[in-house]
Amino acid sequence: MSEALLSLDNVSLSFGGVRAISDVSFDIRQGEIRAIIGPNGAGKTSMLNVINGFYHPQAGTITFEGKTRKRMRPYEAASQGIARTFQNVALFKGMTTLDNIMTGRGLKMHRGLIWQALRHGPALEEEIKHREFCEEIIDFLEIEAIRKTPVGKLPYGLQKRVELGRALAMEPRLLLLDEPMAGMNREEKEDMSRFIIEANRRLGATIALIEHDIGVVMDLSDRVVVLEYGRKIADGPPEKIKADPQVIAAYLGVAH
Amino acid sequence: MGGAPKSANSDDTFGKLMRVNAWVRGERPAFRLKEYGVWRSWTWGQAYQETRALAQGLLELGISSGDRVAIAGANRPKLYWAITAAQMLGAIPVPLYSDAVAEELGGVLEHAGARLIIAEDQEQVDKVLSILDRLPQVERVLYEKPRGLGDYDDPRLGALDAAIAKGHEKLADPRVAEAMDARIEEGRGADPSVILFTSGTTGRSKGVVLTGERCIAAARDTVAFDNLTDRDEVLASLPLAWAGDHYLNYAQGYVSGFCMACPESAATAAEDLREIGPTFHFAPPRVFEQLLTRVTIRMEDASRFKRWLFRHFMNVAKRWGEKIINREPVSIGARLHYALGRLLIYEPLKNTLGFTRVRVAYTAGEAIGAELFAFYRSIGLNLKQLYGQTEAFLYVTAQADGAVRSDTVGPPAPHVEIRLSPEGEVQFKSPGMFVGYFEEPEKTSEALTEDGFVKTGDAGVFEPDGQLKIVDRAKDVGRLADGQLFAPKYIENKLKFFADIREAVALGHGRDYVTVMLNIELASVGNWAERNGVAYGSYQELTAHPDVATLIMRHVEAVNQALAQEPAMAGAQIRRFLILPKELDADDGELTRTQKVRRRFIAERYGPLVEGLYNGAHDAAISAEITYEDGRKGRLEGRSRIHEMKTFGMEATRPRAAA
Numbered sequence: 017m018s019e020a021l022l023s024l025d026n027v028s029l030s031f032g033g034v035r036a037i038s039d040v041s042f043d044i045r046q047g048e049i050r051a052i053i054g055p056n057g058a059g060k061t062s063m064l065n066v067i068n069g070f071y072h073p074q075a076g077t078i079t080f081e082g083k084t085r086k087r088m089r090p091y092e093a094a095s096q097g098i099a100r101t102f103q104n105v106a107l108f109k110g111m112t113t114l115d116n117i118m119t120g121r122g123l124k125m126h127r128g129l130i131w132q133a134l135r136h137g138p139a140l141e142e143e144i145k146h147r148e149f150c151e152e153i154i155d156f157l158e159i160e161a162i163r164k165t166p167v168g169k170l171p172y173g174l175q176k177r178v179e180l181g182r183a184l185a186m187e188p189r190l191l192l193l194d195e196p197m198a199g200m201n202r203e204e205k206e207d208m209s210r211f212i213i214e215a216n217r218r219l220g221a222t223i224a225l226i227e228h229d230i231g232v233v234m235d236l237s238d239r240v241v242v243l244e245y246g247r248k249i250a251d252g253p254p255e256k257i258k259a260d261p262q263v264i265a266a267y268l269g270v271a272h
Numbered sequence: 273m274g275g276a277p278k279s280a281n282s283d284d285t286f287g288k289l290m291r292v293n294a295w296v297r298g299e300r301p302a303f304r305l306k307e308y309g310v311w312r313s314w315t316w317g318q319a320y321q322e323t324r325a326l327a328q329g330l331l332e333l334g335i336s337s338g339d340r341v342a343i344a345g346a347n348r349p350k351l352y353w354a355i356t357a358a359q360m361l362g363a364i365p366v367p368l369y370s371d372a373v374a375e376e377l378g379g380v381l382e383h384a385g386a387r388l389i390i391a392e393d394q395e396q397v398d399k400v401l402s403i404l405d406r407l408p409q410v411e412r413v414l415y416e417k418p419r420g421l422g423d424y425d426d427p428r429l430g431a432l433d434a435a436i437a438k439g440h441e442k443l444a445d446p447r448v449a450e451a452m453d454a455r456i457e458e459g460r461g462a463d464p465s466v467i468l469f470t471s472g473t474t475g476r477s478k479g480v481v482l483t484g485e486r487c488i489a490a491a492r493d494t495v496a497f498d499n500l501t502d503r504d505e506v507l508a509s510l511p512l513a514w515a516g517d518h519y520l521n522y523a524q525g526y527v528s529g530f531c532m533a534c535p536e537s538a539a540t541a542a543e544d545l546r547e548i549g550p551t552f553h554f555a556p557p558r559v560f561e562q563l564l565t566r567v568t569i570r571m572e573d574a575s576r577f578k579r580w581l582f583r584h585f586m587n588v589a590k591r592w593g594e595k596i597i598n599r600e601p602v603s604i605g606a607r608l609h610y611a612l613g614r615l616l617i618y619e620p621l622k623n624t625l626g627f628t629r630v631r632v633a634y635t636a637g638e639a640i641g642a643e644l645f646a647f648y649r650s651i652g653l654n655l656k657q658l659y660g661q662t663e664a665f666l667y668v669t670a671q672a673d674g675a676v677r678s679d680t681v682g683p684p685a686p687h688v689e690i691r692l693s694p695e696g697e698v699q700f701k702s703p704g705m706f707v708g709y710f711e712e713p714e715k716t717s718e719a720l721t722e723d724g725f726v727k728t729g730d731a732g733v734f735e736p737d738g739q740l741k742i743v744d745r746a747k748d749v750g751r752l753a754d755g756q757l758f759a760p761k762y763i764e765n766k767l768k769f770f771a772d773i774r775e776a777v778a779l780g781h782g783r784d785y786v787t788v789m790l791n792i793e794l795a796s797v798g799n800w801a802e803r804n805g806v807a808y809g810s811y812q813e814l815t816a817h818p819d820v821a822t823l824i825m826r827h828v829e830a831v832n833q834a835l836a837q838e839p840a841m842a843g844a845q846i847r848r849f850l851i852l853p854k855e856l857d858a859d860d861g862e863l864t865r866t867q868k869v870r871r872r873f874i875a876e877r878y879g880p881l882v883e884g885l886y887n888g889a890h891d892a893a894i895s896a897e898i899t900y901e902d903g904r905k906g907r908l909e910g911r912s913r914i915h916e917m918k919t920f921g922m923e924a925t926r927p928r929a930a931a
Contacts, residue, residue: 114309151308161539163309214420 120185284461345392490704593650750781
């Protein structure tokens with residue numbers, strides 16, 4: 017087995033008296049697709065927020081690429097190569113698809129603000145280079161036709177795709193996807209699954225995703241971790257999870 | 273007929289023609305492709321080098337004269353080069369419809385006996401691989417885009433780029449290069465150049481075999497007809513397998529040396545059109561209709577002032593636009609008014625649609641509504657109609673600049689001979705005419721008359737100005753009892769151009785006069801009823817309302833008036849009609865799944881109504897079984913009033929017209 021890219025050890029998080037996550041440990045291995053599932057309010061999104069430094073857990077440690085840390089800010093996480101998408105799409109609605117994806121390259125642009133504003137010399141060269149990269153993502157996600165459309169005008173399924181594009185533009189080491197297929201129809205889900213698999217295999221992104229569609233989860237992921245009321249109740253490959261009586265009782269519904 | 277004698281052995285194949293272009297206009301752009309958001313261009317010189325290398329690469333793979341090479345994919349420069357590369361070797365390219373399902377592809381590939389398949393991408397490769405077991409003669413499958421094919425391990429699979437690279441490598445040896453040039457030179461114009469499969473709406477598709485010299489001779493004629501030069505540019509977005517693409521883009525492009533721009537994807541074609549600004553354009557009527565709908569919808573969302581401006585100048589265009597484009601005399605005031613409209617509305621609109629630079633645009637394939645046609649012409653787009661067939665290598669007739677009508681398809685194209693059979697069927701001989709169907713001599717002889725004319729299966733009439741008018745499929749055309757020509761679809765189409773009429777069924781074969789059964793369009797008539805305070809509880813009730821009958825009568829009368837203007841059709845005016853109490857429905861077998869009326873079935877099912885139409889009754893009752901959406905059956909009982917119509921000028925044309 018390959019080594020862990022990220023591991024969480026005994027992480028606990030609470031808001032006032034509410035325990036969102038209690039004493040959870042699991043790891044994400046280099047190159048895998050890791051799913052986090054659980055009923056509503058199980059702490060899945062909180063988990064992602066802990067991983068990308070948005071929340072700071074009261075207890076436990078997070079180790080990313082061998083470095084252990086307690087506190088980290090989201091931009092630090094981003095510069096280390098952790099990208100994410102959100103449950104409710106968080107794009108710049110007035111900007112075009114291309115511009116939104118270009119913002120994903122922000123951390124990789126090194127020329128100063130003035131140069132960039134003048135759009136001249138080395139800054140222009142840099143922009144062309146990054147534009148090329150973004151065009152590859154546009155090609156990859158098959159969104160050529162909406163390249164210049166403001167994202168606010170796009171249907172929800174496409175916005176989700178653009179958001180994935182922006183995350184991919186960061187060339188992430190670890191990609192966190194919060195319900196990438198929520199509210200999609202079957203065809204859109206199939207497309208999205210294909211993109212996730214391709215991003216994983218071809219672009220080499222390690223992926224952690226939250227998803228409610230169990231069929232999709234079982235098909236996509238290498239390993240699944242199951243949360244309930246902030247605690248981990250199961251962890252393992254999909255076949256094992258499907259057969260786990262505790263998971264069935266808590267999440268998939270009790271068979272009558 | 274046949275190849276132009278003056279240059280019979282210098283450029284009678286597409287391989288030779290491409291070489292000529294590389295010599296004559298080596299630095300002019302030949303192909304463009306939008307990739308990764310940027311347009312990339314290849315000159316004729318570059319394209320020729322790549323194509324020649326691919327030809328050498330195919331030769332290395334064992335392809336030689338007479339072999340069939342199938343090509344599946346969208347409009348991409350490399351796939352066009354593959355067509356020419358095969359032709360350079362004397363092999364026969366067989367372009368395939370890229371959206372065909374595996375099963376259909378299998379049928380065509382089997383029949384064509386292709387040894388090599390060139391597929392655009394993973395999607396096409398998947399289809400091909402799924403049927404490869406049935407196709408033992410296929411030796412290799414080359415793909416253009418490697419994406420997603422990384423872990424495919426079929427030994428027959430290879431990259432198109434690798435074949436081109438191999439070709440370049442081999443051609444570095446001057447002896448190999450010389451042999452390749454000799455091979456291109458040896459190509460004979462009389463040999464098969466391409467096999468285009470018909471779309472197969474009636475039965476299994478047939479492979480239409482065309483020769484190089486005929487293709488090129490036909491293209492020379494129309495290139496001259498429309499003054500196309502190497503300064504022209506097209507957006508090549510028609511299916512590769514369709515004669516329209518092989519003719520309008522490929523053959524005309526090679527003959528005139530114009531530039532073929534390939535869209536990034538089918539979904540971006542509208543935007544690519546705007547970026548390229550082609551000078552020659554073709555689209556079926558359906559596409560023009562969708563464009564207009566999009567414009568109309570966007571105008572409804574515009575501000576009030578803009579809406580007013582648009583309406584005002586569209587009325588100006590309607591009144592003067594067509595006259596101006598047809599170079600008819602128009603007053604100075606009207607010209608100025610129109611010029612202002614050009615500045616404010618027409619040119620910006622054309623720019624949005626990508627039509628700014630279009631000099632010549634064609635539409636064909638189905639009847640186009642007069643209003644729709646007039647809209648585009650009135651804003652200054654030189655839209656014309658042609659009538660074509662794969663067997664003719666497209667052009668049979670075409671309208672010349674300045675002599676354009678919406679209801680005809682034009683006089684015979686240059687060097688095309690047309691005649692009408694006694695039954696009214698259009699038959700032709702043309703420079704680009706096919707040499708036969710691939711390996712189906714019996715079907716070839718079925719399609720030809722004894723003296724070598726091609727039977728089109730379409731019925732037509734010639735107008736006094738020499739333009740051909742296609743009225744119907746020949747087998748559907750009948751005669752009234754007095755011998756008057758009766759073309760049901762022609763009459764139905766005229767009625768259906770009214771928004772209030774959804775479907776129409778014309779009857780009359782073997783009868784004394786023409787009658788029609790109609791469906792009203794609920795959306796449009798319902799809207800009218802609302803505005804005019806006509807109350808109704810159901811579709812059936814609406815159809816029976818006397819005011820609705822008056823409304824529809826006006827439309828029928830307008831159709832009669834139009835028919836009266838046409839010597840060949842004047843006798844087929846509508847004498848009586850009724851409005852059907854139910855909508856014709858595919859679930860009841862009244863329409864085909866593609867929404868075409870099944871005339872014979874309807875005449876039988878509504879027998880009592882038909883009887884009423886012809887026995888002089890004022891109304892007729894019907895009771896028919898109907899199927900609800902959920903599959904349950906029910907019975908429909910209804911009465912329809914039968915309306916008498918006025919006819920125009922019948923007496924004048926009654927004595928048997930010289931048809």
